[in-house]
Structures are given as structure tokens and as C-alpha cells.
Amino acid sequence: MTGLNWTSILAIYRFEMARTFRTIGQSILSPVITTVLYFVVFGGAIGGRIESVEGIAYGSFIVPGLVMLTLLQQAINNAAFGIYFPKFIGTIYELLSAPINFLEIVIGYVGAAATKALGVAAIILVTATFFVELTVLHPLAMLAFLVLTAVSFSLLGFILGIWAGNFEQLTLVPLLVVTPLVFLGGAFYSIDMLPEGWAQVTYFNPVLYLISGFRWSFFGVADVAPWVSLLAIAGFLAACMGVIWWIFRTGWRIKP
Amino acid sequence: MADIIEIRGLEKTYDDGFQALKGVDLTIREGEILALLGPNGAGKTTLISAVCGLVTPTGGTVTVGGHDILSDYRAARSLIGLVPQEITIEPFEKVIDTVRFSRGLFGRPRDESHIERVLRALSLWEKRNNRNKELSGGMKRRILIAKALAHEPRVLFLDEPTAGVDVTLRREMWDLVRRLRDEGVTIILTTHYIEEAEQMADRIGVIDRGRLLLVEETAGLMHKLGRKELVVEIAEPLAAVPPALAAHGLTLSDDGCRLIYTFDATAERTGMTRLMADIAEAGLHVRDLSTRQSSLEEVFLRLVDEGAQAMEAAQ
Structure with missing residues (x-):
């Protein structure tokens, strides 16, 4: 094998991005509206009664969690739909017959899904500045957390899209697994605020590490050490890559 | 090539x-x-x-x-x-x-x-x-x-x-x-x-x-596989293939007016001359003659059929 076939990767990436731009209205408008609602309810209505969390105004405290929530949902949904759709309508035959390897297919689809998710995350960050004061202590770390999370959860979405046998299954996992994990992963609170036993349970939630690390890059405070967070995301990313490698090796759910 | x-x-x-x-x-x-x-x-x-x-x-x-x-x-x-x-x-x-x-x-x-x-x-x-x-x-x-x-x-x-x-x-x-x-x-x-x-x-x-x-x-x-059929239309309907023509393996149409002879178009001897002579000898009056080549469809059906038979025989 002599390097990656970038022409093919770019073709997939462009094709996927074109779909995003065709539906630009709903791609951007809906997450922005949802986020504004969160700010109004949690930041304004409830946040007014909460003094501060770990010395940070509650409205500002929830921003990293909200961005992560949207980033995860977007990454998973985009990537899952991106690969599920060709499987559903049958155009996947072309991917399988093309002179490309699994890594190139993944870079194309996951790259496009992560790009879109990062775009939406950026818009939400900007939207947040209209509501609360925001400072970023470690901008580079923030960027690293954003990119790593977008990529690793796009990979998870890709796996989901290949696994899903129908549209119901496609929306089930984000709804039943991801959303609860984000809500229970400290998006809207510090785990110190939880009763003793529950705090222990929360450490098993992988999303906690994402939100905690991401919040650290803003405020310098975290539930777990930032390097632990980084390690957790890297491990998750590697696990997803392993699963996808196995999928293409065995042809699971895509190739008899 | x-x-x-x-x-x-x-x-x-x-x-x-x-x-x-x-x-x-x-x-x-x-x-x-x-x-x-x-x-x-x-x-x-x-x-x-x-x-x-x-x-x-x-x-x-x-x-x-x-x-x-x-x-x-x-x-x-x-x-x-x-x-x-x-x-x-x-x-x-x-x-x-x-x-x-x-x-x-x-x-x-x-x-x-x-x-x-x-x-x-x-x-x-x-x-x-x-x-x-x-x-x-x-x-x-x-x-x-x-x-x-x-x-x-x-x-x-x-x-x-x-x-x-x-x-x-x-x-x-x-x-x-x-x-x-x-x-x-x-x-x-x-x-x-x-x-x-x-x-x-x-x-x-x-x-x-x-x-x-x-x-x-x-x-x-x-x-190679295209067999030909010779259709002999006769004046008087027949009840059965006359015994004198039995050796040719003819089939008779339902109305008894046509004798159908199948032959290999590529063979050295088609047996047609012999058949015509025997028909004349049997005293039958020929009204019309026609030949037709089997289509690939028929060829194909025969191949598939032969294949199936060969497989049954093997089992």
C-alpha cells in the first residue's frame, strides 16, 4: 500500500459536506434554538437562584456541558446517517467496489461528520457569549478536546450507522444512551453536588471525562484531572477505530 | 485477444x-x-x-x-x-x-x-x-x-x-x-x-x-446446439405415424396433418433424403415443407435440463 488515496477521500468528504449545505437551515437553526432554550431555562430561570458552582457563575458553568451535549449529538447523528443512508438506498455498492480501503472511507465520512459537528459547536459557543460572560483559560486544550470528541463520537456514529437495520434503531441509541449519559455526566452540575454513592457511579460514565476536561479548558477547574480526560477520549477513539477495522475486515452488516 | x-x-x-x-x-x-x-x-x-x-x-x-x-x-x-x-x-x-x-x-x-x-x-x-x-x-x-x-x-x-x-x-x-x-x-x-x-x-x-x-x-x-426441425405437411390426416416411417423418430401433430422431424443441422448426413424417399414410398402426399432453427431459448432450456439430469445421475 502506497499511502492514502486522497482523491477518493476528498470525493467522499465533498459529497457529504454538499448534503450538509443543502440542508443548512435545519442543520444549524435547530441546535441554536435548543441551546437558547437551555440558556433561558437553566441559565436564566434556574441559574438565577444558584449562586455559583466552584466559584463560577452557573450560567457560565453550564456552557461547556451544553456545547458537549450538542457536539456529541451532532457527531453521532451526522456520521450514523451519513453511512446508513447509502446502505439504506443501496448506493453503498459503489463504495465497496471502489479502489479504496476502510481507512479512506472512514476518514471521508467521519471527517465530514466531525467538521459539521465542530461547526455547530462553534456557533453555539458564539451564541453563548450573547447570554453569559465567557473566558477560555486554555484555548489550545479546548480545541483539542473539541476535535478529539467530535472525531471519536463521529466514529461511534459510523459504527451505529453500520449496525442499524432501520431508522428506528438509528435514532434509538442517541436518544436512549447518549442523551442520558450527557445529562448524568455533569453537563449541568459538578459531581461534588451529588450524594456520596452517585458520585462513585458517575465515574463509570465516559461522558463525564469529556465534559470535565472541556470545562477545565475554560475555567481551570475539573471533576477529574485533565490528563485523565484526555486519556479517556484517546482510549475511546482507539476502541472505535478497532471496531471499525474489524467491521471492514469481516464485512459485518455491509458485505456478505 | x-x-x-x-x-x-x-x-x-x-x-x-x-x-x-x-x-x-x-x-x-x-x-x-x-x-x-x-x-x-x-x-x-x-x-x-x-x-x-x-x-x-x-x-x-x-x-x-x-x-x-x-x-x-x-x-x-x-x-x-x-x-x-x-x-x-x-x-x-x-x-x-x-x-x-x-x-x-x-x-x-x-x-x-x-x-x-x-x-x-x-x-x-x-x-x-x-x-x-x-x-x-x-x-x-x-x-x-x-x-x-x-x-x-x-x-x-x-x-x-x-x-x-x-x-x-x-x-x-x-x-x-x-x-x-x-x-x-x-x-x-x-x-x-x-x-x-x-x-x-x-x-x-x-x-x-x-x-x-x-x-x-x-x-x-x-x-453446435441449434437443432433444426423439418415440418412435413401432408394432404390426408393420419391417426398415427406409419410403421414404414418408424425408424425416423417422427412426431405427429395433434391434428394429424404434420410430421415433425428433428435433425442436427451440422451433421454430415441429416437423413432428410432418406426420409423424403420413405414418405414417397409410403404413398403420402406432401403439401408443404418448412424448416426452423431452435432459438437460444430452447437451446438454453435443454442445457439447463441436461445439467440437472447429469447432477441427479451423479447423486
């Missing part, structure tokens, strides 16, 4: 135990049109899918242009264009973007003049900025062909290209296939229509129950 595809002992057993291909050997020559003919479920699509990378073979080897389809899949696949049987197409995309995407996916640099040539050849140029879903079924099939030709393949697989296509479009497809062949593209098509194979193909492969029964030049196949 040089060989472009070598298939040796190709086997495919699906996970449910169904054996779709049972050791297929096939050599395809560069620049020919090969038709794969067979009933539903014979293994035609599995054979194509295995060569193109949609299905993982469970045994045997395939090389395309000398490149193994597994160990050297990049080189092998970049030579191949595939037009699938089902119309599967991204509905919301523009025609031209769909075709451009295919070229890029196969790793070829942008070439707008080639895309234009392909779209014009398929009468799609006027519709290039339409969304795929706005086009008719026949037009969509042409988009699939345009996609397959976008990266300038040397081998084109057409899986049932004219299934559910009207007569005009079918003629257009045939013309296109011949033009491509003239440009040096090797074409492998599967079909149910024997007429299609007969008219289009340089060679015909007959496949049934996962086995390739034979591959022959189309003309040779017709010649």
Missing part, C-alpha cells in the same frame, strides 16, 4: 449455507462482449459481485488485468465499472455531481470534458443540473451507467441492464454497449433475455445453480 479477467475455482457459500457459486472457471478476453445467461438464482449476480468486491469469495482466485482482486484490489478495481441490477441512486443530488463523485471515488483527477462526453453519450447532458429523483426510471438507469463510466474503466459489468426498460431504451443501450466495445472496453452483461445475448454477445456463458455449464462463441453455440 489477450485475457483481461481470469476466474479460477471461484466459490461462494453464504452464511446461511447457500452455495451460490460452486467452483467457476472463466476467462474473459479483452474487448469482447460476454453474456452470462441463466435463470433466477443461478449465481450470475454473485459472480459479478465477487469480482467487483461486493461479496467476499469463500474460495478460488480472480485476477483483473493481472491484478488479484484481494491482494491487489486497488489496481484491480480501478479497471472495473459496475452497473448494478437495482436502480440505487442518491435521490437529492444533482446528476452531474453524482457522476463527478464516482470519478473522484475511484481516485481519478477531475476531468470535466470526460464527464461531459459520458453525459452526452447517454443523453443526460440536458438533465445534468436536475436532481436525480426528478428523472424517469430509464434516465436513472443511464445515470448508473454514467457513474460506472466516469472513471474510464477497461471492464464494464452490466447486471441485467435492460430489465424493466422499454424497447427504445433497450435499443439505445445495445448501441451504447457496442460503441463501448468498439472503444476497447470489455463488457460482461447478465441477462434473462436470450434474444439480447444472441444479438449482443461475442460469447455466451450459461450458468445454472452456481456452475458455469459452458462458454462458447455465440455463433458457434447456435451452430
Whole structure:
């Protein structure tokens, strides 16, 4: 094998991005509206009664969690739909017959899904500045957390899209697994605020590490050490890559 | 002609135990049109899918242009264009973007003049900025062909290209296939229509129950297996074949007015002279004579039938 076939990767990436731009209205408008609602309810209505969390105004405290929530949902949904759709309508035959390897297919689809998710995350960050004061202590770390999370959860979405046998299954996992994990992963609170036993349970939630690390890059405070967070995301990313490698090796759910 | 595809002992057993291909050997020559003919479920699509990378073979080897389809899949696949049987197409995309995407996916640099040539050849140029879903079924099939030709393949697989296509479009497809062949593209098509194979193909492969029964030049196949029938129309209806003619193995039509004699058109002696002499001797008055060649359809049915009998005998 002599390097990656970038022409093919770019073709997939462009094709996927074109779909995003065709539906630009709903791609951007809906997450922005949802986020504004969160700010109004949690930041304004409830946040007014909460003094501060770990010395940070509650409205500002929830921003990293909200961005992560949207980033995860977007990454998973985009990537899952991106690969599920060709499987559903049958155009996947072309991917399988093309002179490309699994890594190139993944870079194309996951790259496009992560790009879109990062775009939406950026818009939400900007939207947040209209509501609360925001400072970023470690901008580079923030960027690293954003990119790593977008990529690793796009990979998870890709796996989901290949696994899903129908549209119901496609929306089930984000709804039943991801959303609860984000809500229970400290998006809207510090785990110190939880009763003793529950705090222990929360450490098993992988999303906690994402939100905690991401919040650290803003405020310098975290539930777990930032390097632990980084390690957790890297491990998750590697696990997803392993699963996808196995999928293409065995042809699971895509190739008899 | 040089060989472009070598298939040796190709086997495919699906996970449910169904054996779709049972050791297929096939050599395809560069620049020919090969038709794969067979009933539903014979293994035609599995054979194509295995060569193109949609299905993982469970045994045997395939090389395309000398490149193994597994160990050297990049080189092998970049030579191949595939037009699938089902119309599967991204509905919301523009025609031209769909075709451009295919070229890029196969790793070829942008070439707008080639895309234009392909779209014009398929009468799609006027519709290039339409969304795929706005086009008719026949037009969509042409988009699939345009996609397959976008990266300038040397081998084109057409899986049932004219299934559910009207007569005009079918003629257009045939013309296109011949033009491509003239440009040096090797074409492998599967079909149910024997007429299609007969008219289009340089060679015909007959496949049934996962086995390739034979591959022959189309003309040779017709010649070799084409039996002829001599129909003798007689003046007076008969109740049975007269004993004097029993040795000829004749059959009598239901109305008793026609004697049907089957003979091998390519044999040195057809036995026709002897038959006519015996008919005259039996005192029958001949009103009319006609001969007719069995179509490929009949040839094919006989082959499949013989294949089935041979398999039963083996068991």
C-alpha cells in the first residue's frame, strides 16, 4: 500500500459536506434554538437562584456541558446517517467496489461528520457569549478536546450507522444512551453536588471525562484531572477505530 | 485477444449455507462482449459481485488485468465499472455531481470534458443540473451507467441492464454497449433475455445453480446446439405415424396433418433424403415443407435440463 488515496477521500468528504449545505437551515437553526432554550431555562430561570458552582457563575458553568451535549449529538447523528443512508438506498455498492480501503472511507465520512459537528459547536459557543460572560483559560486544550470528541463520537456514529437495520434503531441509541449519559455526566452540575454513592457511579460514565476536561479548558477547574480526560477520549477513539477495522475486515452488516 | 479477467475455482457459500457459486472457471478476453445467461438464482449476480468486491469469495482466485482482486484490489478495481441490477441512486443530488463523485471515488483527477462526453453519450447532458429523483426510471438507469463510466474503466459489468426498460431504451443501450466495445472496453452483461445475448454477445456463458455449464462463441453455440426441425405437411390426416416411417423418430401433430422431424443441422448426413424417399414410398402426399432453427431459448432450456439430469445421475 502506497499511502492514502486522497482523491477518493476528498470525493467522499465533498459529497457529504454538499448534503450538509443543502440542508443548512435545519442543520444549524435547530441546535441554536435548543441551546437558547437551555440558556433561558437553566441559565436564566434556574441559574438565577444558584449562586455559583466552584466559584463560577452557573450560567457560565453550564456552557461547556451544553456545547458537549450538542457536539456529541451532532457527531453521532451526522456520521450514523451519513453511512446508513447509502446502505439504506443501496448506493453503498459503489463504495465497496471502489479502489479504496476502510481507512479512506472512514476518514471521508467521519471527517465530514466531525467538521459539521465542530461547526455547530462553534456557533453555539458564539451564541453563548450573547447570554453569559465567557473566558477560555486554555484555548489550545479546548480545541483539542473539541476535535478529539467530535472525531471519536463521529466514529461511534459510523459504527451505529453500520449496525442499524432501520431508522428506528438509528435514532434509538442517541436518544436512549447518549442523551442520558450527557445529562448524568455533569453537563449541568459538578459531581461534588451529588450524594456520596452517585458520585462513585458517575465515574463509570465516559461522558463525564469529556465534559470535565472541556470545562477545565475554560475555567481551570475539573471533576477529574485533565490528563485523565484526555486519556479517556484517546482510549475511546482507539476502541472505535478497532471496531471499525474489524467491521471492514469481516464485512459485518455491509458485505456478505 | 489477450485475457483481461481470469476466474479460477471461484466459490461462494453464504452464511446461511447457500452455495451460490460452486467452483467457476472463466476467462474473459479483452474487448469482447460476454453474456452470462441463466435463470433466477443461478449465481450470475454473485459472480459479478465477487469480482467487483461486493461479496467476499469463500474460495478460488480472480485476477483483473493481472491484478488479484484481494491482494491487489486497488489496481484491480480501478479497471472495473459496475452497473448494478437495482436502480440505487442518491435521490437529492444533482446528476452531474453524482457522476463527478464516482470519478473522484475511484481516485481519478477531475476531468470535466470526460464527464461531459459520458453525459452526452447517454443523453443526460440536458438533465445534468436536475436532481436525480426528478428523472424517469430509464434516465436513472443511464445515470448508473454514467457513474460506472466516469472513471474510464477497461471492464464494464452490466447486471441485467435492460430489465424493466422499454424497447427504445433497450435499443439505445445495445448501441451504447457496442460503441463501448468498439472503444476497447470489455463488457460482461447478465441477462434473462436470450434474444439480447444472441444479438449482443461475442460469447455466451450459461450458468445454472452456481456452475458455469459452458462458454462458447455465440455463433458457434447456435451452430453446435441449434437443432433444426423439418415440418412435413401432408394432404390426408393420419391417426398415427406409419410403421414404414418408424425408424425416423417422427412426431405427429395433434391434428394429424404434420410430421415433425428433428435433425442436427451440422451433421454430415441429416437423413432428410432418406426420409423424403420413405414418405414417397409410403404413398403420402406432401403439401408443404418448412424448416426452423431452435432459438437460444430452447437451446438454453435443454442445457439447463441436461445439467440437472447429469447432477441427479451423479447423486
